[in-house]
Amino acid sequence: MANIFSLENADQKLKALDAFILEQDAKEDALISILHKAQELFGYLPSELQLYVARKLNIPASKVYGVVSFYSYFSQEKRGKYTVNICMGTACFVKGVEKVMHAFSEQLDIKSGNTTPDGLFTLKDVRCIGACGLAPVVMINDKVFGHVTENDVSRIIDDYKNMEGSEG
Numbered sequence: 001m002a003n004i005f006s007l008e009n010a011d012q013k014l015k016a017l018d019a020f021i022l023e024q025d026a027k028e029d030a031l032i033s034i035l036h037k038a039q040e041l042f043g044y045l046p047s048e049l050q051l052y053v054a055r056k057l058n059i060p061a062s063k064v065y066g067v068v069s070f071y072s073y074f075s076q077e078k079r080g081k082y083t084v085n086i087c088m089g090t091a092c093f094v095k096g097v098e099k100v101m102h103a104f105s106e107q108l109d110i111k112s113g114n115t116t117p118d119g120l121f122t123l124k125d126v127r128c129i130g131a132c133g134l135a136p137v138v139m140i141n142d143k144v145f146g147h148v149t150e151n152d153v154s155r156i157i158d159d160y161k162n163m164e165g166s167e168g
Helices: 010-023 028-042 047-057 061-070 090-094 097-108 150-167
Strands: 082-087 121-126 138-140 143-145
Touching (some): 010 047, 028 047, 028 061, 047 061, 090 097, 097 121, 097 150, 138 150
Parallel strands (some): 082 121
Antiparallel strands (some): 138 143
8 A cells, every 4th residue: 555645746745735734723622624625635534544533633533533434425445537426315215226236346356345346436335325215325426316217327427437538
């Protein structure tokens, strides 16, 4: 596993994180905001970055880890460019989301919690997205897809793959 501090632009990212931390009034109370900023800059929160934040805030690393591991928004693993969140809440489950999850898993050839080898997609099952009226719901990054069926999965994946082709 690569050391986060040896990554390209790591010094610039750490300086940006340090500046953000300095802007906070009550540093320990701003832990969640600081972790959001760290994840925005680095893409995820590996243990060495959690330790860095703990030292900057002069708090135990266990407290930082506790927050990171509690909130599903935070990731300790590098994610793909597109995080496919499949809602497994009661409304989605009743409406057949397990078929949608199976279709994503099959077509991306990964299980929940994993990232495709090309680094494009990470598949996650989440407890609830909070859009029960649209069940079953899939959220890719910040975009919500409602009333998704297994027949929609190929088109959704292809749309994201096509966006990649047009960016290159």
